[in-house]
Amino acid sequence: MIVYNVTIKVHESIKNEWLVWLKEEHIPEVIQTGCFTHATILRLLEVDESEGPTYAVQYHAESKALYNNYIENHSTRLREKSYQKWGNQFIAFRSVMQVVN
Template sequence: MIVYNVTISVEEGIEEAWLKWMKEEHMPEVMATGYFEDHKIFRLMSHLKQNEGVTYVCQYFAKSKAILNQYITKSSPALQQKSKAKFGEKALAYRSIMEQVD
């Protein structure tokens, strides 16, 4: 299993609106692309460094790196642009890829 991990730093003033949008619009759109088997969202409870705002981690689970690469090239740019247009610098995302090991 491959995990597409998106860590987002969200300004406090938009947290409620951002979370509603993620749950009701963005994550369903990502899942509707058909590239992922499941998804989860987490709120980071502790930080090693102090910063303003809150941090969320969204994880999307793909069967293979090849499937994830298809998402990254075909669907991700438009979805990222929608997010940037809606929240700009108030919700900054960092993406990473993880592989499940047994």
């Protein structure tokens, strides 16, 4: 199992609208690519929230090949949609992890 983790710091002025968009539009669109089985939204605690909250979204892929498919065929388009909608009101960084049991 591969976990694609996207950590996002969201500007205070858009936090509520952004979270609705994330849950109702963005995550379903990512899942519809067929590359991930599900996603989990987490809010980071014990971090500086003076400019807004920080979230982590963890997308779960059954294989590295499915994750690679997402990166090669879908990620650029979906990132661009995010920037078109929210501009510079958020900052995101990404990491890829493997589940170890």
